[in-house]
Amino acid sequence: MRVDYSPASVDPGFFYHLLTAVVVPRPIAWVSTLSPDGRTANLAPHSFFTVSSARPPVVQFTSVGRKDSLRNVEDTGEFVVNFAPEPLLAQINATATDFPRHEGEFDAVGIEREPSLRLKPPRVAASPVALECTLHSTLRLGDSTVVFGQVVHAAVREDVLVDGRPDITLLRPLARLGGNEWSTIGKVRKAARIPYREPAAG
Numbered sequence: 001m002r003v004d005y006s007p008a009s010v011d012p013g014f015f016y017h018l019l020t021a022v023v024v025p026r027p028i029a030w031v032s033t034l035s036p037d038g039r040t041a042n043l044a045p046h047s048f049f050t051v052s053s054a055r056p057p058v059v060q061f062t063s064v065g066r067k068d069s070l071r072n073v074e075d076t077g078e079f080v081v082n083f084a085p086e087p088l089l090a091q092i093n094a095t096a097t098d099f100p101r102h103e104g105e106f107d108a109v110g111i112e113r114e115p116s117l118r119l120k121p122p123r124v125a126a127s128p129v130a131l132e133c134t135l136h137s138t139l140r141l142g143d144s145t146v147v148f149g150q151v152v153h154a155a156v157r158e159d160v161l162v163d164g165r166p167d168i169t170l171l172r173p174l175a176r177l178g179g180n181e182w183s184t185i186g187k188v189r190k191a192a193r194i195p196y197r198e199p200a201a202g
């Protein structure tokens with residue numbers, strides 16, 4: 001037996017809860033932006049986040065509604081995706097508070113910043129990876145806006161690299177589940193891709 005849900009016949013908020021409970025775990029983009037006057041450094045987690053393309057390198061996050069991060073990206077064309085590691089859960093969560101636009105989360109929460117290499121918005125100093133992005137395009141979908149960012153620079157802290165590659169056990173990513181749930185990395189398993197083999201003739 002299955003329980004069936006049709007978007008047309010349930011409360012609109014229902015599908016938010018359903019989708020965020022079943023599309024799991026979601027990586028978290030800790031997005032830093034700068035106000036157009038350059039004075040306010042904004043920081044907010046976004047778990048509607050993924051890679052859009054590797055060639056060219058493009059990532060995307062979705063603003064559900066119009067928020068400060070989205071406005072700043074639209075106004076300045078720049079944002080940084082800071083990696084969200086397990087030890088920073090409390091700080092990441094604190095930056096999800098709905099501060100007014102003139103109150104930047106870096107200052108309000110006390111997050112140490114460092115300059116970006118290519119862009120004006122700062123990076124989170126304690127985050128091991130920063131993807132510096134310029135706005136590629138946006139896509140409106142109902143009350144949400146998908147933001148595509150071209151990665152113009154990636155900065156990875158040396159101590160999370162093993163043989164020149166980011167190591168999952170050193171990165172310790174956080175993920176978002178449904179409701180107020182978060183998760184950490186579980187057991188890591190490896191499985192090599194199986195090349196296709198023509199069936200033997202006859």
Ligand SMILES: Cc1cc2nc3c(=O)[nH]c(=O)nc-3n(C[C@H](O)[C@H](O)[C@H](O)COP(=O)(O)O)c2cc1C
Nearest residue numbers: 044045046047048062063064067068069096097098
């Ligand atoms: C783990 C986590 C993930 C979140 N993911 C999203 C998301 O994908 N999209 C979104 O619009 N809000 C998301 N939020 C809520 C925003 O972070 C929150 O509304 C924040 O205040 C937006 O800040 P801003 O107005 O400075 O952009 C998330 C919150 C948390 C704690």
